[in-house]
Amino acid sequence: MTPLSSAHTRVILAGIMMLGFAPVTAMAEQNRLELLGAYRYAYQESMGLADAKKFACAEAIRLSVDSSPFFLDATAHIADPPFLRDLAQKIVSGSLKDVQIVEQSDKGRTVFCRTSGYLDQEEARAVIVSEVARGAAGEPPGVDQNRALKILSAQDGKGNTVVVVYKALKRLDWLSTAYDGSLRETADVMIEYYNEQGIPIGADRHPARLKPDGTEVMNPGEISSRTFNKPPGTKSYRVWVVK
Structure with missing residues (x-):
């Protein structure tokens, strides 16, 4: 085997360094x-x-x-x-x-x-x-709340949707945390839809226990959101939580 010259060694090392830094540089530029x-x-x-x-x-x-x-x-x-x-x-x-x-x-x-x-x-x-x-936003009273969740806002989104923003008041993990009673119901965001006459035409719910990516439990103070699709004929809606 022919030994590498010092010049060849420097070229190879430079190539390795470039390969190592290229992904980091790309990520930095993307950010x-x-x-x-x-x-x-x-x-x-x-x-x-x-x-x-x-x-x-x-x-x-x-x-x-x-x-x-x-x-x-x-x-x-x-x-x-x-x-x-x-x-x-x-x-x-x-x-x-x-x-x-x-x-x-x-x-x-x-x-x-x-x-x-x-x-x-x-x-x-x-x-x-x-x-x-830190609460620097001077958080508004909100739409509704119970011991586990606070609905911060509910407003029309893009298309025929409703965007609900909510905040965890407790760690929403009823499987491993001993609270009095079950949080399975209180950790849900509820929504009801009404037609022009005010008659209910549908309902939906979102289990808010997990963060949006579905891998971790929400902790106290964390904020997330959920987009609901309105059924045809919806003229109004009510967002609430189980008391």
Whole structure:
């Protein structure tokens, strides 16, 4: 067998290193989401042009997060505009990278700014989960609740659907946790459908014990959602939990 030269050895090692790092690099790139923002602002004389430009760009950056499909989807269950604004700003401060001013102009007392940046989606998602779990959203009273579940909201979704967002108040594991009585009923999201005359035309239920992927039990404070399909003829519905 002919021994490898040092040059050949370096080439082979470099190839191995490239193979090892390629998947990591691909995953990192896949996690980066480009966000574009734009904001036009008519400022008062007392503000000054420099401050107006600075404000317009700051708003463009915030709106690039606030209006992005990623942020809208991740915060669909939150109905608190001040909290959402603060949350978007937190993400801008910590998870938005490589921010640049793409375009900036002024005409009269109107300034315009266009920006771009790259969002670290995993980091931003962790911020959202953390802030919601801390109760910083000023959680609304909710639709209904019992000792195990709280229905945070129920609203029409895309198509002929209803999206229900709920929160676990206890660990929803009646198989291994000794609660008084069974949680099998209280851990279900219930929905009834009514026609134009208010007559029930159908019902459905969702066992909320497990997380959406179906592998782990929901813990106290965790939030999830379920999409229900309305039966034909539905004019209204009621979402509730067993008391």
